[in-house]
Amino acid sequence: MITLRKLFVLLAGIAALSATPAQPQTVGVMDKPCAGLPGAPADVAAYLAQRAAALGRHVSIAPPTAETLKRYTAWQAVLRESDFAALCRYQAENALLPAAGHHRVVFFGDSITELWRLNAPELFTNDVIGRGISGQTTEQMLIRFRADVIDLKPEAVHILAGTNDIAGNTGATSLPWVEANIQTMVEIAKAHGIKVILAAVPPAARFSWHPELKPAATIMAYNRWLRHYAARQRITFADYQAILDDGHGGFAASLTGDGVHPNASGYALMTQQARRAMARARAKQTLARSRNRALSVSMTPTG
Template sequence: MRNKALTFSLFITFFAMHYSNAQDWANLKRYEKENAALVIPKASEKRVVFIGNSITEGWLRVHPSFFDGKPYVDRGISGQTTPQMLLRFRQDVINVKAAVVVILAGINDIAQNTGPMTVEETAGNIFSMAELARANGISVIICSVLPASDFPWRPGMDPGPKVVTLNAILNKYAKEHNIPFVDYYSSMVNESLGLKKELGDDGVHPNEKGYMIMEPIVEKAISKILKK
């Protein structure tokens, strides 16, 4: 019963997202008020913006203590794909005076939330976000896509191998461009190329245990950048 309720909830979220997208495809209004309320960072403050999808958006809800007392800004939007994030990158990352951006994106591209995409196209959008950031003096962290062996809202797509391929492309780009690559995947994958059962309830989104694995991994990368 719980799985049926979760699947129905995901369907409603997915439907609502697509209905609203007819008016605002990239959801540019989502953080309009929050962005306007952000003050200009002090010289000593290094603002870190997390951009992504529901995995990033859910981070603040599931484990808010990770953000408490830190100059961390969550700019995740549930259901989003990389072309949508690329469209809102200027207003949600550059214009809020980020010093560092943490990019975690791609799983919804594989799910075809906004239509068919190749992993190369997905990677290209992430590369474009990284290049926009660096052109504006923002340090970049590229994250591995989390493992998933199926999608509750779109079953039967066998995303596991595509996630492996995309992560390999992202890791190669990061190495070539001296960008930190945060590897969540290796600590969270099971023998079926999916998310470990104890780390998430639906096979895609982390629970509190999942986020507690992710947090020290990304904080290590953030710390290294800020020390420079």
């Protein structure tokens, strides 16, 4: 039996709930987890747009102000906490893609791949798709490998990853850990019948955001492992270290603006190398299909 007092308390509670606006859910399982992600602060968005336009024109712009950089860093920290692997980054773009053709290639990586689309848009035509995200490490890329590679059903994937692991963007790591992430991506791709082009990361003698690190020797060791692993797996290897190196483990000054990312000239060389790698990967596939057909014919009973 509900007494008058209990009824009053119940009605007061309902009134309080009605007066308090519902707070949007930001954690846990949701139907649309990407809907609640914060957009870039206005000054950050404006600077990123200016930077993208400048890259497209192959010109440089002044670095962001200290306040803009502070707000960018805070915004990125929130995004990493809410969407560690940046699964939301290409979700809408992926949904709008047409069905994959027979020669779709996904270029998968970090900022070097992301900026490639701006510096060499002619490469990203005829179903060649860029899926790079600035600052990402291989552990983040592994999480989004299904959404941004497997689900797009490409013929081949070009994997260029590891620079930000060496820079410590998501904390301390080791080369065996980074290599394990690469191996897992390659194995997943091969299990889905996707050809792999494994790329050496560009050289770097210094990271401006972690100037205490001396990455040149680590990058060279990592690239040696990538080359040997690609050979063992019989997959195509694209050696960008060889064409961008200054001879001492650093980035050739004429091919970069910051010692880490290629400039227009650097991307032009990388584009030539990438086209050759894609042609080699397709040739391998054609040869494998010819061998399989020949084997099938030889095993067919006669008479």
